[in-house]
Amino acid sequence: MTDRDDSDSKSVDLSTPNAARMYDYYLGGKDNLAPDRAAAEMVLQIAPEIRIAAQQNRAFLGRAVRHLAEAGIRQFLDVGTGLPTQNNVHEVAHRTAPEAQVVYVDNDPVVLAHGRAILAGSKNVDILQADLRQPEDILGSPEVRDRLDFDRPFAILLVAIVHFLQDSDGPEEIVARFRDALPPGGYLVLSHVCGDALPDAVAPVMEIYRRSSTPIITRSTERIRGFFGDLELVDPGLANVSAWRPETVEAKRITERYPQGYFLAGVARKP
Ligand SMILES: C[S@@+](CC[C@H](N)C(=O)[O-])C[C@H]1O[C@@H](n2cnc3c(N)ncnc32)[C@H](O)[C@@H]1O
Known part of the structure; x- marks a missing residue:
């Protein structure tokens, strides 16, 4: 992996809760600090099932990457990588295809520092x-252009990141730009917090995230579907993360218990 000068990094504020580290806490990780844990605990008091939702989102990511690797995809652009945890994208892809190329992208310097440490020496x-x-x-960076061949199918992963875009950022236009970069046979993998689920919990939970350095915007099922544009959603279409090709009895039980999950997800192919 390449080492880069981070002098242009945004400064690291460790006293304000941050979504990447709160997510790490929900997943049972250790890369979180007291303010992150306090905010995450406040969220869990309102909606304890968010821990399960985060874990199921992570499991969806793993199943989607494995599905694509088994379908022959050998290039992955993972935007919104998060702190390294179990079953990172390159680990899942390399189990099927050690030659698969992966580029991780994140804007959080703490994520980058942990990621670089874990990936040192990775091929x-x-x-x-x-x-x-x-x-x-992102699409024009040397890291992406040197590693990924845009003339061959690749997958863009936008998993649990688009809800950090405010409406004023133009999320539809941003996601469309990534879809446009895909060649035929390429894939978009996207999950997003859905506001249709548990409406009573959404407002207070969003208020906690509003006070973090990473506010979240929930969106409706139809708006989330729109992020896939005219790509073809593979079976089962847009689904609760735990219902996307579940493999464990636990995931099936969770879907029965929370049929309207917090995260909606899909995997779509460019025709
Ligand atoms: C909740 S984590 C998701 C991690 C992983 N994709 C997953 O689903 O398990 C979201 C990640 O997106 C990153 N992120 C949020 N907004 C971003 C932006 N505008 N540009 C790049 N990364 C961003 C955060 O730093 C965080 O690491």
């Missing part, structure tokens, strides 16, 4: 500090 993987709101900086 076929790169990590880039960039912002989803600047698609051209």
